[in-house]
Amino acid sequence: xxxxxxxxxxxxxxxxxxxxxxxxxxxxxxxxxxxxxxxxxxxxxxxxxxxxxxxxxxxxxxxxxxxxxxxxxxxxxxxxxxxxxxxxxxxxxxxxxxxxxxxxxxxxxxxxxxxxxxxxxxxxxxxxxxxxxxxxxxxxxxxxxxxxxxxxxxxxxxxxxxxxxxxxxxxxxxxxxxxxxxxxxxxxxxxxxxxxxxxxxxxxxxxxxxxxxxxxxxxxxxxxxxxxxxxxxxxxxxxxxxxxxxxxxxxxxxxxxxxxxxxxxxxxxxxxxxxxxxxxxxxxxxxxxxxxxxxxxxxxxxxxxxxxxxx
Amino acid sequence: xxxxxxxxxxxxxxxxxxxxxxxxxxxxxxxxxxxxxxxxxxxxxxxxxxxxxxxxxxxxxxxxxxxxxxxxxxxxxxxxxxxxxxxxxxxxxxxxxxxxxxxxxxxxxxxxxxxxxxxxxxxxxxxxxxxxxxxxxxxxxxxxxxxxxxxxxxxxxxxxxxxxxxxxxxxxxxxxxxxxxxxxxxxxxxxxxxxxxxxxxxxxxxxxxxxxxxxxxxxxxxxxxxxxxxxxxxxxxxxxxxxxxxxxxxxxx
Numbered sequence: 001x002x003x004x005x006x007x008x009x010x011x012x013x014x015x016x017x018x019x020x021x022x023x024x025x026x027x028x029x030x031x032x033x034x035x036x037x038x039x040x041x042x043x044x045x046x047x048x049x050x051x052x053x054x055x056x057x058x059x060x061x062x063x064x065x066x067x068x069x070x071x072x073x074x075x076x077x078x079x080x081x082x083x084x085x086x087x088x089x090x091x092x093x094x095x096x097x098x099x100x101x102x103x104x105x106x107x108x109x110x111x112x113x114x115x116x117x118x119x120x121x122x123x124x125x126x127x128x129x130x131x132x133x134x135x136x137x138x139x140x141x142x143x144x145x146x147x148x149x150x151x152x153x154x155x156x157x158x159x160x161x162x163x164x165x166x167x168x169x170x171x172x173x174x175x176x177x178x179x180x181x182x183x184x185x186x187x188x189x190x191x192x193x194x195x196x197x198x199x200x201x202x203x204x205x206x207x208x209x210x211x212x213x214x215x216x217x218x219x220x221x222x223x224x225x226x227x228x229x230x231x232x233x234x235x236x237x238x239x240x241x242x243x244x245x246x247x248x249x250x251x252x253x254x255x256x257x258x259x260x261x262x263x264x265x266x267x268x269x270x271x272x273x274x275x276x277x278x279x280x281x282x283x284x285x286x287x288x289x290x291x292x293x294x295x296x297x298x299x300x301x302x303x304x305x306x307x308x309x310x311x
Numbered sequence: 312x313x314x315x316x317x318x319x320x321x322x323x324x325x326x327x328x329x330x331x332x333x334x335x336x337x338x339x340x341x342x343x344x345x346x347x348x349x350x351x352x353x354x355x356x357x358x359x360x361x362x363x364x365x366x367x368x369x370x371x372x373x374x375x376x377x378x379x380x381x382x383x384x385x386x387x388x389x390x391x392x393x394x395x396x397x398x399x400x401x402x403x404x405x406x407x408x409x410x411x412x413x414x415x416x417x418x419x420x421x422x423x424x425x426x427x428x429x430x431x432x433x434x435x436x437x438x439x440x441x442x443x444x445x446x447x448x449x450x451x452x453x454x455x456x457x458x459x460x461x462x463x464x465x466x467x468x469x470x471x472x473x474x475x476x477x478x479x480x481x482x483x484x485x486x487x488x489x490x491x492x493x494x495x496x497x498x499x500x501x502x503x504x505x506x507x508x509x510x511x512x513x514x515x516x517x518x519x520x521x522x523x524x525x526x527x528x529x530x531x532x533x534x535x536x537x538x539x540x541x542x543x544x545x546x547x548x549x550x551x552x553x554x555x556x557x558x559x560x561x562x563x564x
Contacts, residue, residue: 077313
């Protein structure tokens with residue numbers, strides 16, 4: 001696997017905690033070198049457990065994980081050297097300075113002191129001015145940046161971001177997105193979990209959806225949206241309807257906006273969407289519309305549909 | 312061997328000591344100095360000597376050992392408990408470090424702090440009570456070995472504890488009574504025969520006696536026995552820590 005297109009290979013990975021909670025059930029996936037992979041899923045779906053097993057924080061019940069060809073259990077040193085982790089919780093050494101905690105992280109991962117690299121990381125994250133400040137004096141957003149700086153201190157080739165923008169303001173979120181893109185340009189593989197579907201839609205090359213310990217889907221983002229995405233055509237009616245007229249019963253129509261709009265859902269990938277015929281039928285049925293609007297389903301719609309469907 | 316990781320842990324822990332110098336160094340030295348003043352200078356002058364050594368001088372090795380044990384356990388346990396409590400343990404668990412490197416880093420720093428304290432206490436005692444060191448190399452050996460052993464024991468407590476209260480249970484309810492009843496202030500030959508036998512089950516007795524022997528050449532046991540007991544405790548602690556890391560007890564889910 002070293003040098004190949006796959007940097008992380010997860011095979012039949014399962015985890016059942018001592019409490020009996022099954023957090024992962026035979027999950028297999030391959031993460032490509034240099035990509036941004038977003039893992040979506042509701043709380044407790046198993047995203048963090050998956051990350052924690054790859055990073056060595058949680059022991060797998062069965063299955064295997066290889067990072068650049070190194071088994072994360074047997075050859076943990078080589079595997080972990082490649083990985084940086086930004087955890088979900090804001091766990092910091094509250095009484096330490098930003099500089100000392102970042103320097104500690106670099107040493108812990110087996111790298112010699114390199115003040116120039118640490119300065120670069122802190123400057124990129126707008127933390128340089130705060131390098132001597134105690135972490136406890138920083139805002140939540142700044143603490144989040146410190147965690148990212150710690151994860152980047154040893155120049156990892158793979159970066160796990162476990163809900164990196166949870167609870168941060170819009171500006172900081174945009175800054176982080178820019179930073180993630182910059183890292184990807186430098187060849188770093190990025191795996192992020194997020195609750196913000198907008199974030200996955202904006203950033204990811206591929207999207208994985210995890211629910212109830214299972215990987216439901218792992219697809220290229222554009223393919224996923226093309227395959228599962230739907231389009232809607234909404235007709236704004238002159239007079240509200242109480243129900244979809246009998247004459248249009250064979251169409252996929254619903255009423256919206258309290259009967260003031262008629263919504264047609266169709267597959268945009270097929271040659272004949274049926275829109276032309278529908279408009280004729282609507283006219284014949286004596287329905288007058290004042291406006292027409294079309295909307296493509298977002299990743300959020302797809303996510304909600306998928307999770308509902310497989311629950 | 313990930314030497315950079317060992318250095319990082321050691322440096323991080325030592326920095327914490329110097330940042331909290333009053334609590335880490337000044338307070339224990341002051342407390343022990345008060346013992347020297349009260350028991351050594353004030354009361355010691357009115358108490359007869361033991362085994363040819365003045366009472367003030369007799370209790371110095373025991374007092375230093377008492378403080379060293381307490382501080383080593385405290386340092387060793389706090390060092391690993393703090394990242395567990397704050398959640399930063401994730402970084403240690405996800406780093407490319409072997410258990411032995413983690414132990415060397417944390418226990419090494421805890422033992423270094425205790426050694427610094429031990430030397431400071433001995434230097435301070437000199438102001439109040441005159442004493443001699445007959446076997447300086449043995450004295451240093453006991454000092455180093457005790458610091459390492461007690462810090463390793465503290466490290467185990469730090470992993471076991473899941474609250475600040477638990478962190479204190481063993482040091483307060485077990486170690487402190489054992490050290491006070493471990494011959495710090497008396498020779499066990501002064502006890503009734505039955506208590507002399509019971510005392511033999513207290514490992515601290517061997518530490519104190521071995522240490523005292525290195526000062527004055529007097530001990531209730533052969534120095535080899537004391538040394539062997541410390542080494543056995545250290546070996547047991549290492550075996551336990553090894554088991555902890557293999558099973559992930561209280562560290563990994």
